[in-house]
Amino acid sequence: MSTPNRRPPPSLTPWLFLAPAILFFSVYVIYPVIQSVMISFLDWDGLGEKTWVGFENYRDLLDDPSFYTSLKNNVIWLLLYLAAVPAGLAVALFLNQSVFGIRLYKSLFFFPFVISNVVVGLIFSWFYAPNLGLLPNILDWLFGTPIAVLAEEDLVTYGIIAAGLWPQIAYCMILYLTGLNSINSELIEAGRLDNAKGFSMLWYVVLPQLRPATFIAVVVTVIGALRSFDLIAIMTSGGPYGSSRVLSYFMFEQSLSEYGTAMGYGAAIAVVLFAIMLVFISLFIVRMLAQERNA
Template sequence: MANTVWKAKRRNLAPWLFLAPGLIMFIVYVIIPIFQSMWISFYDWDGLGEKTWLGLANYVELLDDDAFYTSLKNNVIWLVLYMLALPAGLFIAIFLNQSIRGMRLYKSLFFFPFVISQVVVGLMFSWFYAPNFGLFYNLIESFTGQGIAILADDRFVTYGIIVAGLWPQIAYVMILYLTGLNNVAPDQIEAARLDGAKGWKMLWYVVLPQLRPATFIAVVVTVIGALRSFDLVSVMTDGGPYGSSRVLSFYMYEQALSEYGYRMGYGAAIAVVLFAIMMVFISGFIWKMWRDERGR
């Protein structure tokens, strides 16, 4: 009897032993730093000296900070336009999910942006937009007679950086959907064809419901990619011109870790706001998926 109880306990304990290393690392490197950032946001601190308690003063200061509102507005633009990666990645994945000659070459070409460093992507698009010799500048000049310096124009700079970010993001989403399409049940496809479903109806009623796990991951990584968006801004414009391309992650870095600030508490307050926005979007999507699953 005791041996049977021990075997049952061992079976229950085994999954937790395998999960333990990952859970410990997640708690140490993710959960604890989140609460530490929240705690630091209540202080005035340069990162080295003594902390001075401020309470909510850092958050009150954010309410009157024009640079914060510019960064927040740009992050909203990033979020909205980055969602274009989902339909674009899906349709490319559907195109590539065919058994025709040369498809492996096409797949490798579409996969290529995903394996490039964001820094390299930023440099490539900086040259692409560059006045006088950039391909985009010369194309606009040839059609309109006057080129546009995208990265030097506060009206267009954010959109130019977003286009650069969408290039590898679409490739990432495409990979997720390609994996999901390989798991679509062929019998359901055949049954739908026999019922006369094709085109958009086949996609909407048969294929997309089976791609919910891939869609969930795609939405999460796209939201996170849109909100962090630090590297491209740093490489392509350094927040310029005149701070017009800042996003919250870059503004947090400027305030907390650059020569402009060393205001760790204020930077932490920006990080907390960014985290809250991220959690609202991701939690909302999780809730919608859970509600849809319960309604099935």
């Protein structure tokens, strides 16, 4: 990318262009992050007096089994959600043809990403529902044991993740389809002359060229996994017995739901989640910064 000799700016003009965005973003995003960190050191029910309690909320978290359940589920989400990246690549490779009607096929495969997570959650609630759900019926027919996934403490998180993978695979697929579209065909031909085929071609010639797509797919999948909230709220409300909670939902229960008034405690949970995400955000920024420097 070319960075030409840009004229030294009239000093105020860029700030006038930036002012509205900076104002909104500071008030609604930057400042609230700082405020939440402050609140996490308070004992506060949201209305009454605020008492400074130092790290007590964090110490309480360490003694709270629900915190560990949520954290464990976040890790499971993160690891399994990443399956969307290779799965999306597989679907993209499958669809990267030019047979009649393929464009419509691509659109329809992408479809799950367009509908809201609330609807995806409802669809899968039905899919898993005891008696009338499709899955229990299939399982009953195959093995004679209908399993209501969302009612089993050991299975519920996996069931919700499967629902989340549906739109996420579609997302990764579209990233890879775009990437495959702009692949250098000369390199492919050269690879063919060198007798690269199938998997070795994919591994040594195609994947290196798809690196930007892979990077974005990993970023959006990691962020998506850690942000998971909607599906859990819709499908199980964190149950049964809190076994499908993740940090985001746990925080909601503590501070934002009908009965949630533990603002300090909830803020502490949010800060922990934020700290985890910050690791990934930093990695992302470092890489983008490197790109800017090279540009």
